[in-house]
Amino acid sequence: MNIKLKIWRQKNAQSKGKFETYSLNDVSPEMGFLEMLDYLNQELISKGEDPVAIDHDCREGICGSCGLYINGQPHGPEPKTTTCELRMRSFKDGSLITVEPFRSRMFPVIKDLLIDRSAFDKILIAGGFISSNTGTAPEANSIPVCKKKSDKAFDMAACIGCGACVAACKNASAMLFVAAKINQYALLPQGKVEAAERVKKMVAKMDELGFGSCSNTYACEAKCPKGISVSAIAKMNREFLHAKIVAE
Amino acid sequence: MTKLDAKIPAGPLSEKWTTHKNNLRLVNPANKKRIDIIVVGTGLAGASAASSLGEMGYNVKVFCYSDTPRRAHSVAAQGGINAAKNYKNDGDSVYRLFYDMIKGGDFRAREANVYRAAEVSNDVIDHYIALGVPFARDYGGYLDNRSFGGVQVSRTFYAKGQTGQQCILGTYSSLLRQVDKGTVVMYPRYDVLDIVKVEGKARGIIARNLVNGELERHSAHAVILATGGYGTVYYLSTLAVNSNASAAWAAYKKGAFFGNPSFVQIHPTSIPVLNEFQSKLTLMSESLRNDGRVWVPKNKGDKRKPVDIPEEERDYYLERRYPAFGNLVPRDVASRAAKERCDAGYGVGDTGLSVYLDFKDAIEKQGKKTIENKYGNLFEMYEKISGENPYETPMRIYPAGHYTMGGLWVDYNLMTTVPGLFSIGESNFSDHGANRLGASSLMQCSGDGYFILPYTISDYLADDIRTGKISSDTPEFIQAEKNTSDKIKRLLSINGNQTPLTFHKKLGKIMWDYCGMVRNEEGLKKAIELIDALKEAFWSDLKVAGKADELNQELEKALRVADFIELAKLMCYDGLNRKESCGAHFREESQTENGEARRQDDAYSFVAAWAYTDDENPPQLHKEELVFENVAVKERSYE
Numbered sequence: 001m002n003i004k005l006k007i008w009r010q011k012n013a014q015s016k017g018k019f020e021t022y023s024l025n026d027v028s029p030e031m032g033f034l035e036m037l038d039y040l041n042q043e044l045i046s047k048g049e050d051p052v053a054i055d056h057d058c059r060e061g062i063c064g065s066c067g068l069y070i071n072g073q074p075h076g077p078e079p080k081t082t083t084c085e086l087r088m089r090s091f092k093d094g095s096l097i098t099v100e101p102f103r104s105r106m107f108p109v110i111k112d113l114l115i116d117r118s119a120f121d122k123i124l125i126a127g128g129f130i131s132s133n134t135g136t137a138p139e140a141n142s143i144p145v146c147k148k149k150s151d152k153a154f155d156m157a158a159c160i161g162c163g164a165c166v167a168a169c170k171n172a173s174a175m176l177f178v179a180a181k182i183n184q185y186a187l188l189p190q191g192k193v194e195a196a197e198r199v200k201k202m203v204a205k206m207d208e209l210g211f212g213s214c215s216n217t218y219a220c221e222a223k224c225p226k227g228i229s230v231s232a233i234a235k236m237n238r239e240f241l242h243a244k245i246v247a248e
Numbered sequence: 249m250t251k252l253d254a255k256i257p258a259g260p261l262s263e264k265w266t267t268h269k270n271n272l273r274l275v276n277p278a279n280k281k282r283i284d285i286i287v288v289g290t291g292l293a294g295a296s297a298a299s300s301l302g303e304m305g306y307n308v309k310v311f312c313y314s315d316t317p318r319r320a321h322s323v324a325a326q327g328g329i330n331a332a333k334n335y336k337n338d339g340d341s342v343y344r345l346f347y348d349m350i351k352g353g354d355f356r357a358r359e360a361n362v363y364r365a366a367e368v369s370n371d372v373i374d375h376y377i378a379l380g381v382p383f384a385r386d387y388g389g390y391l392d393n394r395s396f397g398g399v400q401v402s403r404t405f406y407a408k409g410q411t412g413q414q415c416i417l418g419t420y421s422s423l424l425r426q427v428d429k430g431t432v433v434m435y436p437r438y439d440v441l442d443i444v445k446v447e448g449k450a451r452g453i454i455a456r457n458l459v460n461g462e463l464e465r466h467s468a469h470a471v472i473l474a475t476g477g478y479g480t481v482y483y484l485s486t487l488a489v490n491s492n493a494s495a496a497w498a499a500y501k502k503g504a505f506f507g508n509p510s511f512v513q514i515h516p517t518s519i520p521v522l523n524e525f526q527s528k529l530t531l532m533s534e535s536l537r538n539d540g541r542v543w544v545p546k547n548k549g550d551k552r553k554p555v556d557i558p559e560e561e562r563d564y565y566l567e568r569r570y571p572a573f574g575n576l577v578p579r580d581v582a583s584r585a586a587k588e589r590c591d592a593g594y595g596v597g598d599t600g601l602s603v604y605l606d607f608k609d610a611i612e613k614q615g616k617k618t619i620e621n622k623y624g625n626l627f628e629m630y631e632k633i634s635g636e637n638p639y640e641t642p643m644r645i646y647p648a649g650h651y652t653m654g655g656l657w658v659d660y661n662l663m664t665t666v667p668g669l670f671s672i673g674e675s676n677f678s679d680h681g682a683n684r685l686g687a688s689s690l691m692q693c694s695g696d697g698y699f700i701l702p703y704t705i706s707d708y709l710a711d712d713i714r715t716g717k718i719s720s721d722t723p724e725f726i727q728a729e730k731n732t733s734d735k736i737k738r739l740l741s742i743n744g745n746q747t748p749l750t751f752h753k754k755l756g757k758i759m760w761d762y763c764g765m766v767r768n769e770e771g772l773k774k775a776i777e778l779i780d781a782l783k784e785a786f787w788s789d790l791k792v793a794g795k796a797d798e799l800n801q802e803l804e805k806a807l808r809v810a811d812f813i814e815l816a817k818l819m820c821y822d823g824l825n826r827k828e829s830c831g832a833h834f835r836e837e838s839q840t841e842n843g844e845a846r847r848q849d850d851a852y853s854f855v856a857a858w859a860y861t862d863d864e865n866p867p868q869l870h871k872e873e874l875v876f877e878n879v880a881v882k883e884r885s886y887e
Contacts, residue, residue: 031525032526034527036525038527057321060531121424121436125424125427128424130380160413191380
């Protein structure tokens with residue numbers, strides 16, 4: 001198949017970016033979206049042009065590095081799919097594909113399609129952990145956990161930290177990302193001890209960094225490649241209220 | 249040739265580690281604050297070591313090439329993590345886990361290290377549970393286990409097909425907790441390009457800031473490499489595409505011996521190559537072989553749809569050849585069996601380079617729901633990539649480069665031959681012999697980082713409590729930075745025609761063809777010639793776009809490929825030197841009548857540890873003789 005690409009090019013964080021258009025022929029429908037961009041880059045280099053910078057690593061949908069806005073959607077058109085899992089068979093021959101970095105003021109562009117998502121680490125540093133030093137753990141089976149809760153905790157823990165939720169949200173809210181972590185730990189007995197402190201600290205950090213609030217558009221859930229449900233946000237709000245009112 | 253001393257403690261196997269720990273020196277809390285440690289890599293090994301050392305009170309700097317530590321490729325480990333908990337009451341024990349690993353590794357691993365890895369495995373599980381890792385549970389609320397290849401007990405803990413991801417998130421959370429406490433400082437988006445030695449000891453690194461291209465000198469009292477494996481030497485592999493060997497290779501060139509470099513595990517169940525631009529091979533967890541049955545048509549070139557091929561015309565070749573273990577034979581055995589069938593013309597798919605992994609019987613017996621619970625996300629992943637639904641038609645799989653048992657040689661204390669330079673996790677050679685059993689990688693990485701290195705490194709650092717800060721302005725640091733800077737300048741000034749990717753693909757093909765699943769003397773010699781020619785072409789016809797002082801992913805690739813080319817040659821030397829077959833290293837000249845690997849214990853019961861000489865001369869071989877006092881060395885049979 002032959003395609004046209006409209007790609008955001010930006011030399012570095014300081015410079016102003018713009019769209020460039022490229023034609024690419026003989027694209028195989030079996031190619032991954034990133035493999036198509038590898039192919040484009042080889043073509044650009046052979047013409048003496050600068051290749052497009054992209055964040056990518058595992059290329060199997062689990063590391064969370066890749067994250068592109070494709071035709072106006074984080075990770076492109078397919079549900080529950082990361083950019084690296086997206087195949088060119090999702091596009092028609094002759095189509096124009098617009099590729100941008102995740103659009104969010106919270107994720108500044110470093111170069112081309114490569115962005116700075118360190119704000120996520122900052123939120124987790126504020127409290128996204130269970131305080132258990134190496135060596136302090138009791139025997140693993142001494143804390144039985146109801147299977148239903150444990151499975152739910154797993155569903156919440158499936159977040160890969162890609163940032164699609166923030167990019168999809170018109171308010172640049174990180175509520176789904178934060179709620180997933182809050183819920184994972186709140187559901188487990190090990191995490192309950194610090195639950196109140198954790199939710200207060202993480203929410204405060206999220207606000208301080210400038211992430212927006214949730215206005216219930218569900219855009220985050222729709223674009224989460226791991227299908228994390230917005231019900232997490234409601235539960236986080238409950239955890240937060242509980243921490244503020246009951247626990248204090 | 250010198251004999252290497254692994255510093256294995258005396259005494260009975262089951263008491264070695266306890267005795268050793270009791271004899272190791274400690275560093276008191278006040279003195280720990282005066283000691284700096286550099287950790288390279290933030291996978292399970294690196295992040296667990298960094299967080300534990302931070303908790304103990306050391307000053308830790310941790311480097312990774314990703315934008316955040318959480319993305320390290322441990323995330324991709326799917327199937328599980330082993331421990332000798334014996335929760336299934338099926339006769340498991342530390343000894344059995346140890347024995348399975350020794351046997352699985354085809355008697356080419358060090359007994360004492362393997363026993364210790366098994367010994368700390370239970371602590372690792374306890375710790376992950378404490379960190380909130382959501383391993384699978386049964387309805388009573390207790391932890392569930394499943395079985396994995398090469399063993400007859402169920403000892404594998406798992407979190408659906410995301411065990412690595414969940415373990416890394418637990419480890420990363422404890423790392424971030426130390427960042428919050430100020431004991432750990434993170435350096436994401438850095439490539440570590442050289443190790444700096446001062447008076448014979450590892451005292452720092454040269455790292456390139458990948459955002460602005462600047463070279464930085466970082467000093468410390470000890471350096472820990474947790475940089476993973478070098479499977480991307482094959483270009484196509486199950487590894488993350490940026491995984492690389494550069495820091496480990498720099499260590500080798502600074503005097504760290506490289507152990508068994510040719511020992512590479514080719515994983516039997518990866519999604520096969522589907523197009524010529526393919527950049528990686530996606531693994532389908534070995535756990536699938538618990539319920540999936542591997543087969544090819546009995547008739548050559550049978551082009552019918554798999555569901556239309558009747559039962560009696562299917563060859564379940566693993567069940568046929570290995571009735572005792574069936575589809576659960578170790579990885580190396582399963583990989584070679586698939587290659588054998590495909591080479592004989594029974595392979596399926598357009599290329600004939602794949603076999604079926606069929607869940608029909610399992611779905612009939614257990615129901616779709618159960619299978620979905622066990623493998624749902626793997627099935628989804630398969631469908632996304634291949635466009636086929638594995639609930640309805642069998643998966644197609646083929647072996648792919650996966651895990652490197654070889655790596656930096658370390659002694660019992662996990663220290664390389666360079667004092668103060670440690671290597672943990674996949675980047676060292678130690679625990680898996682000539683073949684790694686499934687679910688023992690997460691186990692080893694975590695054990696090394698959480699429960700072994702923190703003890704052994706303190707013993708080394710006990711000598712450094714009065715040393716004071718290490719300066720990074722000494723001639724050694726200045727020279728190392730200059731060497732790195734010169735190398736970068738040289739790469740950028742070649743101005744040839746071929747990109748780093750082109751060279752990487754060429755190298756990968758040479759290695760897959762001649763130093764892959766099956767090797768022989770003629771092929772390995774040919775590979776060495778081809779690699780020499782490729783190296784010459786690389787340094788005369790390479791084209792690297794962009795500049796040194798900016799974010800430049802082409803330069804990153806060029807630096808990595810330059811090292812891979814050299815490492816590839818070392819792998820071939822090692823493969824050539826070892827004229828026996830053992831585990832994943834299959835020399836055609838050394839096989840049984842049934843086509844199984846034939847070890848030659850009299851001649852090759854040793855670890856081959858290679859020392860760098862210079863760029864012109866071949867490496868020098870040192871041997872660590874393997875002594876088996878606790879197991880009877882016998883032919884590995886899964887029939």
